[in-house]
Amino acid sequence: MTRHPTVETYPIEDGQLTVGGIPVDRLAQRVGGTPFFAYDRNLITKRVELLRAELPTDVQLSYAVKANPMPAVVQHLAGLVDSLDVASAGELRTALDSGTSPQRVSFAGPGKRVEELTQAVAAGVTVEMESETEAERLAEVGQRLGIRPRVAVRVNPDFQVKGSGMRMGGGAQQFGVDAERVPALLKEVAATDLDFLGFHVFAGSQNLNADILCTAHRQTAELVTRLVNEAGDAATPVRYLNLGGGFGIPYFERDRPLDLPAIGANLEAVLAELVRPAFPDARVVLELGRFLVGEAGVYVTRIIDRKQSRGETFLVVDGGLHHQLAASGNFGQVIRKNYPVAIGNLMDREPTETASVVGCLCTPLDLLANKTAFPQAAIGDLVVVFQAGAYGLTASPTAFLGHPPPIEVLV
Numbered sequence: 001m002t003r004h005p006t007v008e009t010y011p012i013e014d015g016q017l018t019v020g021g022i023p024v025d026r027l028a029q030r031v032g033g034t035p036f037f038a039y040d041r042n043l044i045t046k047r048v049e050l051l052r053a054e055l056p057t058d059v060q061l062s063y064a065v066k067a068n069p070m071p072a073v074v075q076h077l078a079g080l081v082d083s084l085d086v087a088s089a090g091e092l093r094t095a096l097d098s099g100t101s102p103q104r105v106s107f108a109g110p111g112k113r114v115e116e117l118t119q120a121v122a123a124g125v126t127v128e129m130e131s132e133t134e135a136e137r138l139a140e141v142g143q144r145l146g147i148r149p150r151v152a153v154r155v156n157p158d159f160q161v162k163g164s165g166m167r168m169g170g171g172a173q174q175f176g177v178d179a180e181r182v183p184a185l186l187k188e189v190a191a192t193d194l195d196f197l198g199f200h201v202f203a204g205s206q207n208l209n210a211d212i213l214c215t216a217h218r219q220t221a222e223l224v225t226r227l228v229n230e231a232g233d234a235a236t237p238v239r240y241l242n243l244g245g246g247f248g249i250p251y252f253e254r255d256r257p258l259d260l261p262a263i264g265a266n267l268e269a270v271l272a273e274l275v276r277p278a279f280p281d282a283r284v285v286l287e288l289g290r291f292l293v294g295e296a297g298v299y300v301t302r303i304i305d306r307k308q309s310r311g312e313t314f315l316v317v318d319g320g321l322h323h324q325l326a327a328s329g330n331f332g333q334v335i336r337k338n339y340p341v342a343i344g345n346l347m348d349r350e351p352t353e354t355a356s357v358v359g360c361l362c363t364p365l366d367l368l369a370n371k372t373a374f375p376q377a378a379i380g381d382l383v384v385v386f387q388a389g390a391y392g393l394t395a396s397p398t399a400f401l402g403h404p405p406p407i408e409v410l411v
């Protein structure tokens with residue numbers, strides 16, 4: 001078993017890992033089979049509480065739905081956070097179904113089609129403009145519908161946020177409008193019938209370095225101040241300032257959890273020095289996906305074969321990369337490393353052998369744990385992959401090889 005601090009968030013009872021208080025073998029019976037994803041609503045709630053305790057009280061929390069769009073998860077989070085961020089018309093529907101007020105929904109992402117923009121404007125959500133073309137389209141849509149679209153501009157900053165698992169800002173990007181072009185865009189926007197609310201800067205995902213995130217928050221506040229000075233009346237009053245997110249979670253042996261108190265203290269200072277004096281009316285938002293749900297989910301598979309091959313042991317499970325691509329190392333990792341994995345019904349046994357957990361797909365990429373120490377596991381035992389609550393099922397090629405999709409439950 002890969003020992004990992006997060007294992008402690010799922011208590012062990014009679015050798016069984018429990019999720020939401022339910023032993024994993026009982027949960028498998030309740031679900032009706034394997035493989036499945038289980039998300040723990042209490043762990044999600046605790047994450048929000050942790051953030052509320054560590055961040056300034058006037059920083060609002062937005063949930064980035066793409067991290068885990070399961071409707072029950074979105075519904076649960078809708079009651080806990082201040083707003084939802086969506087990245088497609090499909091996610092928009094899920095967000096609105098949760099009862100969240102359209103005024104508390106934002107829509108980001110490149111390449112929004114006119115149909116999607118129409119849906120967003122008709123719903124009354126805030127559209128985060130990713131290009132000049134999108135601004136023109138929104139003005140046309142607004143005119144056609146007789147509605148003044150609520151818009152913000154996503155800025156591609158003139159700085160880079162190092163240390164992110166996926167960089168989404170700085171340099172040349174398909175995301176946002178380059179900072180140096182934003183003042184001119186805002187002057188054009190002011191001449192059309194768009195209701196300009198403010199700014200959004202999101203520069204990267206999966207960052208575990210608090211110093212880097214603190215610098216990014218300060219640089220973002222400075223950048224927006226500069227843009228507002230240049231754009232003048234076209235940008236004021238700023239009613240919305242989305243500082244992005246990118247808070248990471250530990251996946252690998254040497255990863256350490258993010259230092260949230262440091263981020264909270266820095267945000268307090270940035271707000272006091274830069275944001276509040278310049279933009280007293282701005283709703284300041286942090287937009288988080290992975291950090292809210294990533295550690296709150298597990299992916300559970302069953303061993304269907306146990307093979308020896310030339311001195312190595314393979315545990316073949318009924319799931320694989322078609323459900324949990326990230327754990328196979330094929331979703332944005334440069335060097336493949338093991339996600340934390342355990343035999344969920346043998347949690348009280350010491351590791352006695354080294355085995356690889358492979359999925360049931362006919363490709364060598366389908367590797368869930370490479371040469372890992374486990375207790376002796378048999379056919380029928382349950383392999384649990386941790387850190388599966390974000391970018392799991394919906395970030396995986398479900399159709400690949402034609403196996404059935406897994407069940408998802410929120411417990």
Ligand SMILES: *Cc1c(COP(=O)(O)O)cnc(C)c1O
Pocket residue numbers: 064066067085087108109202204205206244245246247287288289290291390
């Ligand atoms: C994906 C995304 C997020 C969420 O990122 P996490 O790393 O999961 O917190 C937030 N904002 C935008 C615009 C995104 O595209």
